[in-house]
Amino acid sequence: MKFVHTSDWQIGRTFRFVDDETQGALQAQRVDVIRRLGLLARAQGAAHVLVAGDIYEHETPTERTLYQPMERMRDFGDLHWHLIPGNHDAHTPDGVWHRLMRDGGVPENVTVHCQPGAVQIDSAENVWLLPAVLERRHVLTDLTAYMNDAPTPPGAVRIGLAHGSVTGFGNGEEAQHNPLALDRAKQAGLAYLGLGDWHGFCQIDARTCYAGTPETDRFTTGGGGGGEALVVTVQGAHAVPDIQRHRTGHYIWKKLDAVTLTTAEDIQALEARVRSIAPDNPGAVLAWLTVTGLLSVDDLALYESTITRRLRAAVACLRVAGSPQLSAGLDDLDRFGSSGAIRSAAQTLLKQAEGGGEEGAIAADALQRLFLLWNDGKGAAA
Known part of the structure; x- marks a missing residue:
């Protein structure tokens, strides 16, 4: 039987x-x-x-x-x-x-x-x-x-x-x-x-x-x-x-351990790790990531491009808890020029972020978004 x-x-x-x-x-x-x-x-x-x-x-x-x-x-x-x-x-x-x-x-x-x-x-x-x-x-x-x-x-x-x-x-x-x-x-x-x-x-x-x-x-x-x-x-x-x-299942559900990102290599390794779950069919993957870490302005832009956009489109579902934070200093503000309203706003946000606390966290998030929008704008213009 x-x-x-x-x-x-x-x-x-x-x-x-x-x-x-x-x-x-x-x-x-x-x-x-x-x-x-x-x-x-x-x-x-x-x-x-x-x-x-x-x-x-x-x-x-x-x-x-x-x-x-x-x-x-x-x-x-x-x-x-x-x-x-x-x-x-x-x-x-x-x-x-x-x-x-x-x-x-x-x-x-x-x-x-x-x-x-x-x-x-x-x-x-x-x-x-x-x-x-x-x-x-x-x-x-x-x-x-x-x-x-x-x-x-x-x-x-x-x-x-x-x-x-x-x-x-x-x-x-x-x-x-x-x-x-x-x-x-x-x-x-x-x-x-x-x-x-x-x-x-x-x-x-x-x-x-x-x-x-x-x-x-x-x-x-x-x-x-x-x-x-x-x-x-x-x-x-x-x-x-x-x-x-x-x-018998079609979809593969995978929860990854907490991932700490500090470099471009970390970002590329994370992408490779998710794609390796089903290398011949990434569209059958549902992945849940917990992400932390500090990234430079350029690496943060790479994270947005590689993980948030490209990888999210490749798999069936990308569920992300947390996010890497921006590590920026005065030198990074030169991306906005030596003067002007955006440079001034960024400088204010950086100062508030360095102060810490709840206001500092909000300011850090706003500064992160400002850098990403600025980079996107440059890409669109190009």
Whole structure:
């Protein structure tokens, strides 16, 4: 028995820090990844795709958003897709699942499991699926507990599917909601327990895994940010499953450590570092930088040109926290000429900036902008 395990599609998710164009592209990839999951299942010879909750981001999506994932799954009629509700799309009265089933929007090759209990999904291999079903966003009881005593025929391969937080694994308030026993697979005699809610891959034990979201949706400094699905092979009821990770995400989200810039070489190294995330496709990169440092007037202009303009246009999204500050002295004021209103204003700002404090910070920022505008004006004139 071979199947694909995935979760947390969260169709309809919005990202507040991007522009409208990038927003649309990110949302489109969250839908298009369903096609990549179907192609993965076909390529691996898996007849079933198990989706461990949070297919939708909201309980009341628009009609188009509601039907998009269903139509993508309909295109793969040779595969059977098994869905359970998650905390974002719980099986509530008049929620997404009631709407779809009421309007006949669920394709024949898709099963929405809205009741707990063992369901046979492969008669030839005697495979039974045991779904846990969230009927509201948060519960305080373990919905997988019933699996311990759920009857299945002798020799059955029992596969659990649930959405929640493994007890003792997460932290914070969310970890207290929708708790799941750490050793549920062992207690319930499961060959495999596929989990959703955690957005990065995480293997709890030899039979229990979070698949993570198939299209990355958050910045990380290392791995574990999603963009994967699992291909699981189960040889029998008691055999340890073979679990293989496969890349499915289009976008790469990367958060870089604090970057200090003091020279032109630092700026060029930062550009190279971001471009190296996906050298063949920088347009698939979302990067979050934290920038500090002191730059000369010329290097500050280089930073604006290289990072703020050119690199920002090359990647899908460049999110920058902080900025390098201007390091300027009296000699730099000669750029404005030996006299005149602009020279006088710059000299006043420089003096205020050197005084420090809140006023000094505002003056330093104003002087920085003045130098950049002056340089831009010279470039335009040339």
